[in-house]
Amino acid sequence: MSAVAPRAMGQPLSRFEGEDKVRGLATYAFEHPVPHPAYLSAVRSTVATGEIIGIDCSQASAQPGVLAVLTHLNAPRLGIDDGELRILQSGDVAFRGQFVGGVIAESSEIARHAAALVRVDYRERPHDVDLESSRERGQLRVPQQTMALFPMDTDKGDVDSALAAAAVQVDSTYRTPWYNHNPLEPHTTIACWTSAGLTLHVSTQHPQGVQTTVATAFRLEPDQIRVFSPHVGGAFGSKGPRHSDLILAVMAAQLVPDRPVRFALTRHQMFSQTGYRSPTMQRVRLGADADGRLTAVAHESIEQTSRLKEFAEHATRATPTMYATPHLQVRQQLAALDLPTPAIMRAPGECVGMFALESAMDELAVAGGLDPVELRIRNEPDTHPLDGLPFSSRSLPACLREGARRFGWESRDPTPRARRHDGWLVGTGVAAATYPTLRLPGSKVTIRVTPDGRHTVLMAAVDIGTGTRTALTQVAADALRVDLAQVELRLGDTAYPPAAPEGGSAGITSWGATICAGADELRRRLAADHGGTVPAEGLEVTVDMPENPHLKQYAMHAFGAQFAEVRVHDETGEIRVPRQLGVYAVGRVVNPKTAHSQLIGGMTMGLSMALHEASILDPRYGHVVNHDLATYHVSSNADVGTVDAYWVEEDDPYVNPMGTKGLGEIGIVGAAAAIANAVHHATGVRIRELPITLDKLLPHE
Amino acid sequence: MRPFRYERATDPAGAVALLARSPQAAYLGGGTNLVDLMKLDVARPDLLVDVRGVTSRAIEELPDGGVRIGAGVSNSDLAADPLIRRRYPVVAQAVLAGASTQLRNLATVGGNLLQRTRCVYFQDVSTACNKREPGSGCSAIEGHNRDLAILGTSPDCIATHPSDLAVALAAMDATVQTVGPDGSRAIPLTELHRLPGSEPQHDNVLTHGELITAVDLPPLPFAARSYYRKIRDRASYAFALVSVAAAIDLADGQVRDVRIALGGVAHKPWRATRAEDLLRGGPATEERLRRAAEAELADAQPQSDNAFKIPLARNAIVRTVLDLTGTAR
């Protein structure tokens, strides 16, 4: 693996498609112009569990403009096992809001109206949606390692004895609520079946995944399916795995051959069909000596999944990586409930897990009378605390120090509830952040060069609005050792070689490393077969993502430090966050402009998590009742104060040829803990259950 | 969304006549609430009569020194009006504290007053709600009720009225002018909305086809110093958990007159007459304000998740009035 010299990398370029987006010229999946489209609207179950005993489509079918009605009685049998995707295969209902049918019509209005006219009768069964009591009721199990990197259960030493003997102890339970992704663009599909095959326009993080899933489900060959995904309006993970809206759209299209069927989920439907972040209940126990050196760390998390499919939010995943400790224990447990299936959401695992761990670290600092920045530096490990591997690079102390300097941490008086301005209590807080440097398998690239020196780079990767297209072009230009203007990168089409999913902050690592290998191969072929000159007919190479020999030799993680200032009104409990500051160590930053956007975007989402977001389940009905953006609060502009993100220089020769570690997710990690810790500093009240709403801080006397 | 017809009336009488003929018809203002509810299948009119062209878009002075606001005035124009901002700043502040610029540009004064509750169960036809479907039950009482009412509730309904504007108008003793099948009338704003009782399906006292044509503000010189304080879960674009509209008339340190209305606590804008009565004739001290606020809230009946609204409303009343008197902290 040879390092790529940066020329284009490091330039703060604006997104190439930015202007098209602002001018409304970039077409998202649903907007793709298609001739004579039909529209699909879904019918959803109104019971949480049960069985359909009658379904009457006569009224719906009789509406002028209705083309077909889809139910479990006429749906095709699917060739796929995935429980979440096996819709309309029987009359069983596994959660409230599950698709039980669909109406295809000449307009979206007709389809929606007719869908409301489909009458479904159920035999209801009692449902269980109660995570809180799942332990007492013996409903917990250890999950399969769906998101492994570290095992779900980890033991090193003897935490119980070490905790009992510790000079300073913390034993706290933290709760995070259910979160929904809510990208601006909902999940959308256009599906068209013709005798030649199936064409799909899908808002997805993984075109190839769509192709493979649909091929399996509908018993087609992958090459009969072409998926386009040129622009995606946000995803946060919900568009990584496939969900049942894709299946419903393809089923519908099968009923009206040669007509493109358009399907967009409503905002309501986005709260039950597209995955979500499971609520967590996390207990963290820390033991330390009088100097604040950790002697024991125990972290246990309970989450939910559905009965259809297992997904575990690996909330304890980051814990073994963070701090040096001789005794370590990590536990994950899962309750399968009659609810929709959760899924990955920005920094799955780390996001919620680090809220708990980094709140507990702050509690330890307070209990031990130590500065929370110093406490973290003091517990910095030399090698990975679990497997003893050296870190490929690790700059957490540098991030903490640089952040403290920029934030003005030095002058901080640690006393809680000691600062007041105009009726507002003021406090500051800090938390660490981390995210693993992942690489996802399954990428290939084709690179073509013509004698005029122009290079075309083809791969079915996607840009979900992050700036990937731009940053990856910068990588390609440097890998090919040419100017940016000589590179054309084409993404978002399964006609191109397959690409790993967009996710895990691994896009640049996985796709970029593949492009670097392609560039090497192109140079080798040019030299070996063509004497270094591009032949008249041009030259094309296709390569797979190369192995990284260092993977087994080094632990690879990005780190960061989050700082926040909060104000809490002493009479109303209202909370404001005038200042957030993050400093990150993420290896090379390919595009400082788009990187900065990702980092401050993550921090803002962390603010939203700290203060606002929570999907509220009504256990009697079994669904999220605040299923719209008026009642599911995402931070508004007025909530966001000054948000600054910086990074420290980090030269990591082991992660990949670019030296990048990924930064799409780390901005959200620890952000909520920094705010909760600042709230404690401001008010003396420790909030262990998110979101931090004013009723939790309001003086009640 | 069900199919419906759309018509534009040419004058108020014509609009009233159209509605009088169609029991399922509804007036359409900016549509920012009604059309949402139609998409959700909560509202099911078969005819929309657009009244934006037939209600006045003017804000004008009345001979008695008051101000008349046409029902067709947009929320944005109302908040920007110099007369309103000078004489009744609480009204402009209340409007600006609600919704978003885009919504306010479209929303009308008439529609704002008649917007429907944001209770999540009311807005979801797959759940029980007495307001939407009388007799089906109230899902909120044992459900998600953090945002809902603490005053004037009934065993059938604990919804709140969401309008910020209505709270400010209640404090100002505004009057609503209507014309309906039985002629025209003037209704004090504090009597426009009702408490739920056993008929929560009726938000207000208007009869089918009764059109709001204007809202009159009486002359109230001391309202030139008035204030709207809205407390909510995010800094913008959220409905009130509790809001306070207040104005105070102090003479020689004594309260000559005071106006306090609360939002976010009841099925109607809650005019705090009990607190006002206790405050008149004495100084506006923190202690007296606190006792007055506590008296106003003495009958509050919290639900499982909203008991915090009682101390919140109390503190908000005290601080809002103190700020108006210029009392430093």
Ligand SMILES: Cc1cc2nc3c(=O)[nH]c(=O)nc-3n(C[C@H](O)[C@H](O)[C@H](O)COP(=O)(O)OP(=O)(O)OC[C@H]3O[C@@H](n4cnc5c(N)ncnc54)[C@H](O)[C@@H]3O)c2cc1C
């Ligand atoms: C996301 C969101 C956030 C919001 N936040 C707030 C907030 O914080 N505070 C707040 O106060 N409001 C808020 N609103 C509500 C907004 O203020 C109302 O939707 C708006 O004021 C309604 O006015 P409209 O003209 O659009 O009414 P429409 O939707 O047209 O009508 C509403 C009702 O009034 C009736 N109607 C309309 N005009 C007349 C008339 N002249 N005579 C008789 N009946 C009439 C209609 O038939 C209908 O029943 C929010 C709305 C949204 C969507």
